[in-house]
Structure formats: C-alpha cells, structure tokens
Amino acid sequence: MRLKQSLIIAITLVFTTSCVSPKVYKDLESKYASLKQENRKLNKDNTSLLKEKTATLNELKQLKAAYDEAIAERDQLRSDFAATKSNLDNLKASYAALEKNSSAAITKNSQKNRELLAQLEAKEQALAAENERLQKLKQALEERSGRIAELENVIASKDAAMTQLKNAISRALTDFEGKGLTVEQRGGNVYVSMENKLLFQSGSWAVGTDGKTAVRSLGNVLAENPDIAVLIEGHTDNVPYSGNGVLTSNWDLSTKRATAIVNILRENTAINPENLTAAGRGQHAPVATNDTEEGKAKNRRIEVILTPKLDELSRLLNEQ
Known part of the structure; x- marks a missing residue:
C-alpha cells in the first residue's frame, strides 16, 4: 500500500509540475499494476497459511479421537475375553458332570448311555468351538494391546520431547x-x-x-x-x-x-x-x-x- 501511495504521489507531482510523456505514464501504470498483482498474491498466501493451520489442528483432533476409540475397543475385547473364559469354564464343569453320570448309567441303561454320549459329543464340539473363539479373542486382544502400547509410547515420547523443549526454551x-x-x-x-x-x-x-x-x-x-x-x-x-x-x-x-x-x-x-x-x-x-x-x-x-x-x-x- 505504501508503494501504491508513493506511486500515486509521484504521478500527481509529475502532472502538477510538467507534462508527462506517454512512455513515462505507461511505465508508471505498469508498475502500479505489478504492485497490485503482488498485493493480491500476498493476500492469497496469507489465506493459504491460515487454512493450513486449521487443517493441522483438525488432524490433531482426529488423531486424538482415533486413539480414544482404540482404547475403548481394547477394553471391549478384554470384556469379551473374560466372558468367553467364564463360558469355557462352565462347559468344562458340565462336561465333567456328564462324564461322571455317563459312567454310572452304563450299567443301568444303555439307551441313556447313548444319549449321554451324544450330549458329551455336542459339549465337546461346543467346547472346541469356544476354545477356538477364545484363542482368536486372545490373539486380537494381544494385538490391540500391542498397538495401544505403541501409541502410548509415541505419545509419552512426544510429551517428554515437548517437556525438554519447554525447559530448553526457558533456559535460553x-x-x-x-x-x-x-x-x-x-x-x-x-x-x-x-x-x-x-x-x-x-x-x-x-x-x-x-x-x-x-x-x-x-x-x-x-x-x-x-x-x-x-x-x-x-x-x-x-x-x-x-x-x-x-x-x-x-x-x-x-x-x-x-x-x-x-x-x-x-x-x-x-x-x-x-x-x-x-x-x-x-x-x-x-x-x-x-x-x-x-x-x-x-x-x-x-x-x-x-x-x-x-x-x-x-x-x-x-x-x-
């Protein structure tokens, strides 16, 4: 703006003191247009910087939200793991009871024994399926816990680095x-x-x-x-x-x-x-x-x- 005002003053002084040749006028007019274009570019650059700042702050907010979501998912996996383990323990107890009853019933009723054996087989299949599901949950929980630990280490490292930076600035x-x-x-x-x-x-x-x-x-x-x-x-x-x-x-x-x-x-x-x-x-x-x-x-x-x-x-x- 200062250059623009200086140019306008210069043009005014030239007009008030002498005749201006067309070439000089065109040169001044070209300089004014160039300065005006530069001013628009500077305004555009400033707007871009502000947008970049806003985008960076939004990205940080999204990363923190994703971290919180990962923590919640890890906690849910732990809850599912505990429930599945309890179910497995109940199946084992039921299997043991059926096996005991089966041994006592063999001498009394072969039909009853076949029924008990069928129930035992079904329990074994259910137990195997539950064991497989439990193993998958355990593996998923370990993987999720590992990722959470990595995230926590990165965040702790960043916080420690920022603390060191703050202390270095305070000393300087x-x-x-x-x-x-x-x-x-x-x-x-x-x-x-x-x-x-x-x-x-x-x-x-x-x-x-x-x-x-x-x-x-x-x-x-x-x-x-x-x-x-x-x-x-x-x-x-x-x-x-x-x-x-x-x-x-x-x-x-x-x-x-x-x-x-x-x-x-x-x-x-x-x-x-x-x-x-x-x-x-x-x-x-x-x-x-x-x-x-x-x-x-x-x-x-x-x-x-x-x-x-x-x-x-x-x-x-x-x-x-």
Missing part, C-alpha cells in the same frame, strides 16, 4: 523473565508468550533490540528441533487502530507483527521455513480483560505455539 530466555515473557506447556504443546512491551513500540511492527535478542535465542532452540511446527500469532487489545499509513486495522497490525517475528526466525538458516506459520488474531483472542490497562498490556502480545509433528502416531492409527 531466562534473561527475559519479568519482562513480559512466559513459557508454558499445555495440551501437548509449548506456548511462548511475549508481551509487546518486550518487542514493539505502540502502533509499530518493528522489533526492538531486546525483542530481537529474545526471538533469536528462541530461534537457536528451534533450530535444534526440526520436527516441531511453529505457529506465530499476533494479538492486540480492543482499542481500534487509529494511525495513518499502510495499516488499516488491529488485525492488519497483528499480522504484520507476527510476520516480523517470522522474518527474524528465518535469519537462522537451520530453521526449516516450512515449519513456520504467521497469523494475525487482532483483538479476538484476549487472555485478560480489556477493561484495565494491565489487562490490555497482557492482550498485546505475540504467542509462539510449538506443536510436535504426529506422523508416527498417524501411521500407527492407520495400520490395519
């Missing part, structure tokens, strides 16, 4: 404690929150010296953890943006601030740019009331959300 940013910076681990993710007083001047998206030092320290830790997705969210308070220039709203400001943090992280060439996502939330995700100055200060922040990639967990859930 210890000099900024009490300056509007917090590091927390919630729901399997690590959240690094930096209030604007550490990063930006009011209405600006240029990162100050202390802020750059903090972000670069964070980047050094992220460079050693390539399997982490990094979402940078910009947030503002609810006071409408009233400045002049290229900004149009709090949402615009929050997006530019998030992008400024991404640009500093990208200075570290060891960080994979594909792991980075910038998003602006404006005033729509406050963490405190906007009725006090203290609350507004907490809402004016950058949140860096670190999420483990779940490729291995997805593979286990998709296995037959």
